Amino acid sequence: MVLLKLQFPLQRRVRLAQGLWLLSWLAVLAGAFTFSLGVYLKTELLRRAEVMDNTEIHVVPNILMLVGLVTMGINLFAGRVCQDSLDSARFPPWKPFLLPWYGLAWMVCVWLLSAVVLSYALQGHLEESLKVGLRNGIRFYRDTDVPGRCFQKETIDRLQMELRCCGNTNYRDWFEVQWISNRYLDFTSKEVKDRVRSNVDGRYLMDGVPFSCCNPGSPRPCLQNHLTDNTAHYNYEHQSEELNLYNRGCRQALVDYYMGLMNTIGPGILSVISVQISVLVSLRYLHTSLEGVDPENPEADSEGYILAKGVKETLMDVKTTVFKLLQFGQVEAGDEAEAGADGEKAATSS
């Protein structure tokens, strides 16, 4: 029971070869496109690497880059094969490479699909990584004199201004951290001493946020300090004030940004997968139709198919071939053991 059998007269074979040549060049471009998408995603992730705790999410762009290169390679090969396909003298040398090629093309499709799946599955990991990274960034915001952490303030300020966000979950995260360095606190002042003594860890906590949380779209000049105290500012109600600071948390803003990127990349990758599958199917048909050609009558019709037997039977065949290979190895080992035992017997008996 042949799978998806089609008749291929000479004219059709020629047109299939020409179409496949064009399609394989399209697939090379698609591979280059995949590679560049991977590079773009990786640079975007690296740009915010300072607020990410781990690099698990980098597996997605890495897969895309690798698979993009492999796709370009195999489709160049496919183009070369179909250039030689209609010449009965040049085609046979390519035949032994075709079976591994099918395996590789199939793997490419599987990897691309897994990249798309991973980009959605790793969202939780990304969020976790950002949570830890941002928490550290906010904690070390004041350490502008500590080597290794001196750029955290600038990074967090730029992040909050560019993505229009404040804090980890929201602006209240800044109330739990001392974000003003002790260098700029007057410890002789009563107010400072009271605040430092008011909490267990001896930190200077206040209901204020850095200037980078300020929303330029607010009609009123930015209120950064005494945010929860309505009496500290004229005509101010902190429960109903929405425009003064950015309402979003930076974790949510970053996750939304990256998910938006993945959502745009997803359809592109799916179209690359479909192009690759069509190249795979066309090459299979070309291969089988050329094999069916009678050597004495090269211009006759021939049949092309995807699988010689049905899917189940092909799988059974593959299983038996694999078992035979394993058993062949086992039988050999068994023979050697017997030969070894015979040799010993001979040695002990003599």
Add this chain to the structure above:
Amino acid sequence: MAVLKVTFTKTTRGKLALVLWVLNWISVLTGIILFSLGLFLKVEIQKRKELMSADVHSVPNMLIATGLVACVINFLGGKICYDCVDTTKFLRWKLLMLPYIVCTFLFTFCILVGALMCYSMRNELEESLFLGLRNAMLYYKDTGTPGRCYLKRTVDLLQIQFQCCGNAGFRDWFHVQWINNRWLDMTNSEVTDRLRSNVEGKYLMDGVPFSCCNTFSPRPCIQTQVTNNSAHYNYDWKTEERNLWTRGCRQVLLDHYTNIMQSIGFIVLIIWLFELWVLTGVRYLQTAMENLLRQGDPDLESDGWLLENSIAQTARSNFKIIKNLGKCYQVDDDPNIDVPSTAQQEVSTCQIPVAR
């Protein structure tokens, strides 16, 4: 005495025509480039329209118009040069050739003017930005007034993006009231004192908006009481350089636009040189084809030149033509000349020499 005379054989004429055909098509592309450069500049100026007091649209409009004209003229030129390979087809264009050359010369001149205008636009822009930024800072607080409600956001985003503060520096904010009366507690004695302390009753303070804060500062931003050292611990406002942005927005915007226009001006100058080459080539081709037609035999050599006579002679003859154009309808008032009958006079004085 022709200017820069070159002799053309039949094959060189054909080659010249083909080369000019290709060059004309490249010129269509450069015309599109000119058009898009003008459009880009227009969009850039439009983006900051709110910060400019007067529209500075002369240069981008000039570039857009020249770009369009370039496309049309060079498209026509390509057609003409393609037909010049064959003498019979050239006859169709014979009458149009000289006007076409004059138009090409004029529009090449316009490209040069456009390039030079790019470099001279700076002064116009500086004046416009100075007034525009001053007004923007004055109306910063008017977030409740229709027409001005987005100025606060525009100025804040400008200062954040371009890393600048105020018109010439951050002190400009000390001279304007940038906090609206809506947010000022008029019952508070401190507020009323400040209002009374100046003639116009404005709430002036030595503070700046948050968008002036420098992100590279190691210390949390000091926005209020900027000139008061005792208001902040460990603070000396004279030596503190990284707290606020030190550059003024006028200078920053001017530099930004000057850079754009210098690059555009450079590209336009290169395009002008290219157009000059094409113009020279087309002039040679035109004169060669005309001399060929005068000779009659299409296979012979013919001469091509830039000007038939020397520059001085051509100028004199053109000047005489222009003078005689006026003279056609004038009656000679010299009393020593015997004036014949009017009909005879019209016939004799209205012979205008034909230009070549």
